[in-house]
Amino acid sequence: MQTTLSEQARQLPRAEEAERILRACVHCGFCNATCPTYQLLGDELEGPRGRIYLIKQVLEGNQVTQKTQQHLDRCLSCRNCETTCPSGVDYHNLLDIGRAVVDAAVARPLGQRLVREGLRAVVAKPSLFKSLMSSGHLFRAVLPQRLQTKLPHPAAPAKARPTRHHARQVLMLEGCVQPSLSPNTNAATARVLDRLGIGVMPSREAGCCGAVDYHLDAQAAGLDRARRNIDAWWPSIEQGVEAIVQTASGCGAFIKEYGHLLSTDPSYADKAKKVSALAKDLVEVLRDEPLEMLAIHGAQRLAFHCPCTLQHAQKLGGAVESVLARLGFNLTAVPDGHLCCxxxxxxxxxxxxxxQQLRDKRLNALESGQPDVIITANVGCQSHLNGAGRTPVRHWIELVEAALP
Structure with missing residues (x-):
């Protein structure tokens, strides 16, 4: 696609990157065929091709409006379009660049600003999030229905973590909302890794991966969180830790972007590149281990929902299913497995x-094989799908841990 950036756009730190991505797009439209919002709304501007054109117009100096902002806001950043693009368009990075320009030019309504700032203030702080969750459970009956559906029932407490020392060590990101929404996920991970002779090193100084800030109009704040995590992990990295493990694929996808997003920061570029190289989703660690020694036998029928951040961002589609098959689990077939929940x-x-429309469509597909449990690899998907009150949804590692002899 031919494009000529405006003089103002050429001053942007990522101007060359934006122009390169725009020029890679040939406007073929294959992306629209797999775009969840285009499928729902049937509007060219609610698909990747239309959004790319909107960003092109913005960067060429055309007027920016709230409608432009709305069309970009409605993108899920699922990156399904990248999986199907024959030209290799780096859509998600172009979207990040375009959103930053649009958000700087268009003032959001007060209600939107309050919601976004409230989410940034709460979600990235585990202790505050936990306190609000506890309060929500006390007053559930008087909450609006919309909030009740977002408030999961109290989760069972996490099992004890192993205390044995192993020569092999990994770091593990604890996450922001996961300790409250699914507290046993990381404990189950530590217990399974322990059986395989791998220890989990604590890293209490590490916090939110930065994705929440970065994708809610606060990219600089998101990158500052990335830098703090790099500082927190660096002593362990220098000691030879094997990997930085994530049990939430959304966090993992963002941490793997640290190297790219901080590539122009002279103080952090090399460290960020190293951190991204060490970042591994849990399945990347387990698939290379002798899983047969776990002697697992699972009798439940499971349907796996592969998060977009796992299959499209991290290119690990099919990896969890392969591990579960090796362990003997009974997986049902799931149609349209590429779609977002x-x-x-x-x-x-x-x-x-x-x-909600996307959630209900996804649940219909997941439940078509009549599973006992739906499993996934990202706490956001887990909580969202559970909010429908239908088939129970859990993280896949919890089912593996529960089946240990």
Whole structure:
């Protein structure tokens, strides 16, 4: 696609990157065929091709409006379009660049600003999030229905973590909302890794991966969180830790972007590149281990929902299913496994109507094989799908841990 950036756009730190991505797009439209919002709304501007054109117009100096902002907001950032693009268009990075320019030019309504700032203030702080969750459970009966569906029932407490020392060590990101929404996920991970002779090193100084800030109009704040995590992990990296493990694929996808996003920061570029190289989704660690020694036998029928951040961003589609098959689990067939459930980080709150439509479509597909349990690899998807009150949804590692002899 031919494009001529405006003089103002050429001053942007990522101007060359934006122009390169725009020029890679040939406007073929294959992306629209797999775009969840285009499928729901049937509007060219609600698909990747239309959004790319909107960003092109913005960067060429055309007028920016709230409608432009709305069309970009409605993108789930699922990156399904990248999987199907024959030209290799780096859509998600172009979207990040375009959103930053649009958000700087268009003032959001007060209600939107309050929601977004509230999410940034709460979600990235585990202790505050936990306190609000506890209060929500006390007053559930008087909460609006919309909030009740977003408030999961109290989770069972996490099992004890192993205390044995192993020569092999990994770091593990604890996450922001996962300790409250699914507290046993990381404990189950530590217990399974322990059986395989791998220890989990604590890293209490590490916090939110930065994705929440970065995708809610605060890219600089998101990158500052990335830098703090790099500082927190660096002593362990220098000691030879094997990997930085994530049990939430959304966090993992963002941490793997640290190297790219901080590539122009002279103080952090090399460290960020190293951190991204060490970042591994849990399945990347387990698939290379002798899983047969776990002697697992699972009798439940499971349907796996592969999060967009796992299959499209991290290119690990099929990896969890392969591990579970090796362990003997009974997996049902799931049609349209490439589609998004509508969670998409905070999307289920900022775009509730579209999110619910996508959730219901996804659940219909997941339940078509009549599973006992739906499993997934991202706490956002897990909580969002569970909010429908239908088939129970859990993280896949919890089922593996529960089946240990």
């Amino acid at each position: 509508g969670s998409a980080g905070t999307y289920s709150i900022t775009q509730p109507e579209l999110s």
